[in-house]
Amino acid sequence: MxxxxxxxxxxxxxxxxxxxxxxxxxxxxxxxxxxxxxxxxxxxxxxxxxxxxxxxxxxxxxxxxxxxxxxxxxxxxxxGKNSDLYPSDPQQRAMIDQKLHFDSGILYPALRENDEPIFFGTATSLKPEGVAKIRSAYDFTEKFLTGSQWLAGNKLTVADISCVATVSTLNELLHIDEAMYPNICAWINRCAEHEFYKNGNQPGLMEFRRLLKIYLAR
Ligand SMILES: N[C@@H](CCC(=O)N[C@@H](CS)C(=O)NCC(=O)O)C(=O)O
Structure with a gap:
């Protein structure tokens, strides 16, 4: 390899x-x-x-x-052929793929629309249209997590991994209010208990926070 x-x-x-x-x-x-x-x-x-x-x-x-x-x-x-993170059952896999596309088509574009003008332009605040996109992305995510601990079925999968990388970063741009989005907050906390999150997401998320602070203060 x-x-x-x-x-x-x-x-x-x-x-x-x-x-x-x-x-x-x-x-x-x-x-x-x-x-x-x-x-x-x-x-x-x-x-x-x-x-x-x-x-x-x-x-x-x-x-x-x-x-x-x-x-x-x-x-x-x-x-990872036998991993529960991406099971081979066609319907389980389809539900995971759906959430990967949700990340690709809804969550990540909401992030990019808001952070690109900051990091690659001169923006120092979010535009109302950008904020609306993030809120809509949060609304969908909150609904997906209603009655379910994870985004695609009853186990942690790569759908959670992919989406939590984006949602935890969106939270740096627009704070996720726990009163409005209790399911999202509990889900992020559940993901954050795992070693892969501590090692794979947390350090880079802190780096994003550091860079964002510098760019917003220009
Ligand atoms: N859908 C892509 C998005 C990748 C993406 O846009 N990455 C950003 C950094 S977060 C990038 O490379 N931007 C530079 C560019 O598009 O020129 C993925 O999931 O990998």
Whole structure:
């Protein structure tokens, strides 16, 4: 196995992949720092392997793969065949895939719409439309967690890992009020008890917080 992950710790989709690497205890992953704030992702060498210039990006030997959701399911298919994190039962798997798409299509775009103007533009506050997108994303997540401890069935899966990386980061932009969103808060706390979260999400989340504070104070 020769896995290389192009990464920046503050990035939520990178942290989702870290958590899966931690949960599967994959050894010998090589990490290549790709500092978006220094435009590392726009350099020729990186564009050759990922023309879309996003991180995370994984190489496994000669195989190249971008997008955290594709990377996560690839790692599970290749290195976590019998894991409850991504069971092979078609219906269980479909429910997990649905929430991975929810992350990709709803949660992460709400984050990107709000943090891109701060980190790559001159914004120092959120726009009302951006806040509305985050609230709508929280509303859906709260509903999905009604009567259920986890996002896709009664066990922790990669759906929770992927979504909690984004939701814990959204919380840095727009605080999740426990009175309004008790299910989300309890779910984040449940995820945060796991070693994969402590090692794979928490340090990068603190780095995101540090960078956000600096950029908002400009
Ligand atoms: N859907 C993608 C999103 C990846 C993404 O947009 N990553 C951001 C960092 S959090 C990035 O690389 N931005 C630089 C760019 O798009 O040029 C995933 O899940 O990997």
């Amino acid at each position: 020769a896995l290389t992950l192009y990464k920046m710790d503050a990035s939520p989709p990178v942290r989702a992949v870290y958590m899966v690497i931690e949960a599967l205890k994959l050894p010998n992953v090589e990490y290549v720092e790709t500092d978006l704030l220094a435009d590392d992702h726009l350099k020729d060498d990186f564009l050759k392997i990922n023309p879309q210039h996003t991180i995370p990006h994984l190489t496994d030997g000669n195989f190249q793969l971008s997008d955290s959701h594709a990377i996560i399911t690839y790692l599970m298919n290749k290195y």
